[in-house]
Amino acid sequence: MSSRKTASDFSTPAFRQHDHGECARSLMDAAHDLCAKRGLRLTPVREKVLELLLKSHAPLGAYAILSELASAGFRAQPPVAYRALDFLVENGLAHRIEKINAFVACSQPRKEHSPIFMICNDCHQVAETSVKPQSSSLDRTARAIGFNIQHTVVEAQGLCAQCRERML
């Protein structure tokens, strides 16, 4: 058994320590695979934005991304960032965190999933986890009232275990 970890080993980083560089690398590989498989074009600016998200330990706002794009020599008008982000979000490679108007790389880009986010108000990191859609409270409630769900936003703000501990 090799010690090499796959992306799915990191599917729920959830504030835990992990080899961030390797995590980012394997998720970037996964993104290339996924785009190849689906005939999508991971163009330079799209790849750069995904790379920025993967490198970041916290969600990035569109304008933060924009200024990093500028530093990297890309054009830096708002639509540049928003278009790349739209592409990544539409294709499940990134998610938008509504509560903080920011974006994170998806930690499990392969599967269909209804992601849920835990946003730490202290360290500002975000953990993505997910839930089997059928078992979510949202889904049960929707079924009860005949509501047909197309998209969900499930986010919690609070304190992660590490930060709480650090505060003692």
Added chain:
Amino acid sequence: MSSRKTASDFSTPAFRQHDHGECARSLMDAAHDLCAKRGLRLTPVREKVLELLLKSHAPLGAYAILSELASAGFRAQPPVAYRALDFLVENGLAHRIEKINAFVACSQPRKEHSPIFMICNDCHQVAETSVKPQSSSLDRTARAIGFNIQHTVVEAQGLCAQCRERML
């Protein structure tokens, strides 16, 4: 037994038909009670904003509220609306729907609750329901990773039963 309904009879309107005028009236009464009980001041502008939210069948953006305030003779700079909304949200009389940057009156202002919202993409109405906090998927996940939740955002976008039916 009187035919007069209390606010809690409307705790989950969920796209159903109901007497909106009476619903709004009883929720306004409840707001007055609640403020009296807690020593909060439901000032004219706060009451007006709550009234606007209660009258509306769909969530209202801050600037929509602002323009209605202006029509009603109130001052109409953005902070006027945002302050009133902050007051209402902080005290559980209204909620912010993150996905659409808009606000709705709370349909069950008495109880502590973790509201969840169903946003219809066709009629743009929003149904507020809620879930026992301990039983939510979010809460279970948070416990599993030692995350201390302070606030939750749970929203679904899709089609309500009525609108789907109308489409057939």
Added chain:
DNA sequence: TTATTAATTGTTATGATATAACATTATTGG
């Protein structure tokens, strides 16, 4: 290959949402 179409990127401008900061007025508690 070349013409055509579709997708992507470049660019300007503006729209939409939200808050900082500080002055003024009203309310509450001593």
Added chain:
DNA sequence: CCAATAATGTTATATCATAACAATTAATAA
């Protein structure tokens, strides 16, 4: 009443996001 606190008035600006259209590049069909 007076002091402290809360709420409101006001100006200005920060932040987030998209419309619209032109130019370029890539995919595709002839």
